[in-house]
Amino acid sequence: MRVQRWVLLVVAVVVWAMPSLGGDTAHVAETDAVARAGDDREKDGSDSAQRKPSRDSDGAEAAPEETPPEEQKASAPAPSEKRATAPPALAGDLLAVVRGRGATIEVAGTSELKRAVGAARPGDTIRMAAGSYDPVVITRSGTAAAPITLTGQSDAVITGSGKGYTVHLDGSSYWQLVGFAVSGGGKGIMTDGSTGLLLDSLTVSDTGDEAVHFRGGSSDNTIQRSTIRNTGLNQPEYGEGVYVGSAKSNWKKYSDGRPDLSMNNRVVGNTFKRITAENVDVKEETRGTLIAGNRFDGSAISGENFADSVVDVKGYGGTVTGNLTTGNAPALKNIIETHVITEPETSGCGNRIENNRVEGFRPAGALVAVDKKCG
Numbered sequence: 001m002r003v004q005r006w007v008l009l010v011v012a013v014v015v016w017a018m019p020s021l022g023g024d025t026a027h028v029a030e031t032d033a034v035a036r037a038g039d040d041r042e043k044d045g046s047d048s049a050q051r052k053p054s055r056d057s058d059g060a061e062a063a064p065e066e067t068p069p070e071e072q073k074a075s076a077p078a079p080s081e082k083r084a085t086a087p088p089a090l091a092g093d094l095l096a097v098v099r100g101r102g103a104t105i106e107v108a109g110t111s112e113l114k115r116a117v118g119a120a121r122p123g124d125t126i127r128m129a130a131g132s133y134d135p136v137v138i139t140r141s142g143t144a145a146a147p148i149t150l151t152g153q154s155d156a157v158i159t160g161s162g163k164g165y166t167v168h169l170d171g172s173s174y175w176q177l178v179g180f181a182v183s184g185g186g187k188g189i190m191t192d193g194s195t196g197l198l199l200d201s202l203t204v205s206d207t208g209d210e211a212v213h214f215r216g217g218s219s220d221n222t223i224q225r226s227t228i229r230n231t232g233l234n235q236p237e238y239g240e241g242v243y244v245g246s247a248k249s250n251w252k253k254y255s256d257g258r259p260d261l262s263m264n265n266r267v268v269g270n271t272f273k274r275i276t277a278e279n280v281d282v283k284e285e286t287r288g289t290l291i292a293g294n295r296f297d298g299s300a301i302s303g304e305n306f307a308d309s310v311v312d313v314k315g316y317g318g319t320v321t322g323n324l325t326t327g328n329a330p331a332l333k334n335i336i337e338t339h340v341i342t343e344p345e346t347s348g349c350g351n352r353i354e355n356n357r358v359e360g361f362r363p364a365g366a367l368v369a370v371d372k373k374c375g
Helices: 110-119 248-254
Strands: 007-009 014-016 024-028 034-036 104-107 125-128 131-133 136-138 148-152 156-160 165-170 175-178 181-184 187-192 198-200 203-205 212-215 222-224 227-229 242-244 266-268 271-273 280-282 290-292 295-298 311-313 319-321 324-328 336-338 352-358
Touching: 104 110, 110 125, 110 136, 156 165, 165 181, 181 187, 187 203, 336 352
Parallel strands: 104 125, 125 148, 131 156, 136 165, 148 175, 156 181, 165 187, 175 198, 181 203, 187 212, 198 222, 203 227, 212 242, 222 266, 227 271, 242 280, 266 290, 271 295, 280 311, 290 319, 295 324, 311 336, 319 352, 324 352
Antiparallel strands: 007 034, 014 024, 024 352
């Protein structure tokens, strides 16, 4: 039974603006509180229940032990790289593209691209000409000071089909993917065991399932200033925009039975359109995910297999701030949710959620709905 009034019970300091059709705002200092409306059901059913069961049929390397990477080195982007202007509030969260100091390799066509990717050295820049390219697997690594750059304009498109990965970074760290488009495939960009990646000003679209997935211990990666659209064309319930970590039911497959420690990943200043599951889904036992300054779209949320929110956080120590949601689907309930899936009850709690808004509609549920176990 839907409650017509929003209820906010807090343990920390809260400032809350009353909803209006022009834009609802909630400021929550810590999510060790309950912010809910409607029936406040536990969508997962029990502590060990998993909303989205194992779904991938392909293997991946086990997650490495978590080690803090070197700090991202930032410098001014090369003049040839087209960059969007960031809102002032995001300036501190955006990373600059590191100018390559190695060789510049111009490629046209799939065979040239694969040769260049297979031979790339730290500091190299691979520049794609306009055209369509087949899916690519990246296994080499750059360094924090000299990442490898793969770049192209928006008319350079890596195109996938079927259920596979269109771009797969498999144990490859310190790459910059800048400017080009990734289209089709089961999943657009998949990372396994990769650190220090910067995905900047990309367009990732028309995927069968999710668009971008940081998995298998992939930590300290950033996707920023990108457009993510048209996900879940084959399986709407798995059509996340950005997916961080792995569900507990998949740990045996992707992280040798241990938690998938995909930590400190960043989703900043992106635009999401026609996303059928959560725009961002942060899985259990992940830590420190930053979700800031994004424009989310709730208009295509499918409601299938509990895909009924814009953001779902099952990790801890994360921040969700300054995001705007427009577009309202009949299946959309809460805008931002947290869930406790694993024991002890640390994952899913202790997140900071503040300054998020909806515009043009009133949510059927809550703007922020925190799992009551966090209270």
